[in-house]
Amino acid sequence: MAARLLGEHRYPPAVLGQYNSWMPTLTVEGYGTFDVPDGKRLVLAIEQEAGVDILHACGGNARCTTCRVEFIDGEPAKQTVAERDRLTARALTGVRLSCQILCDHDMTVRAISRLQGSGRPDPGGTPQTAIMPPAEWVESD
Numbered sequence: 001m002a003a004r005l006l007g008e009h010r011y012p013p014a015v016l017g018q019y020n021s022w023m024p025t026l027t028v029e030g031y032g033t034f035d036v037p038d039g040k041r042l043v044l045a046i047e048q049e050a051g052v053d054i055l056h057a058c059g060g061n062a063r064c065t066t067c068r069v070e071f072i073d074g075e076p077a078k079q080t081v082a083e084r085d086r087l088t089a090r091a092l093t094g095v096r097l098s099c100q101i102l103c104d105h106d107m108t109v110r111a112i113s114r115l116q117g118s119g120r121p122d123p124g125g126t127p128q129t130a131i132m133p134p135a136e137w138v139e140s141d
């Protein structure tokens, strides 16, 4: 006889399934709050879940800084070396690169770099699902 999951006898499988697949929420100011697959790149979640025309001119490779966002809540305590170095090189403060952040907890951001009004023909190549360059994590400054 197969082992029973804890609580299986109290809740129907459909209800249990809802709680077995935790998803962080992403709130984008002015757009709403959305469930996001755990670990999804923030730039992709902003574009695909929230439907925001965020720029990602370098294709999510920590080179262009057009994917920048301002955090209102839930700013990650860690960052990639690539993000740290790019923000330092551009002397950018108060912003984070959404292509270098994973949605692994609830967060609220302001999308400050959008295709609309940018004069660009498109937002840039679609970023890969994994952080590029391969993530090397450090504590945020």
Ligand code: FES
Residues within 6 Å of the ligand: 055, 056, 057, 058, 059, 060, 061, 062, 063, 064, 065, 066, 067, 068, 097, 098, 099, 100
């Ligand atoms: S730095 Fe270019 S898309 Fe993030």
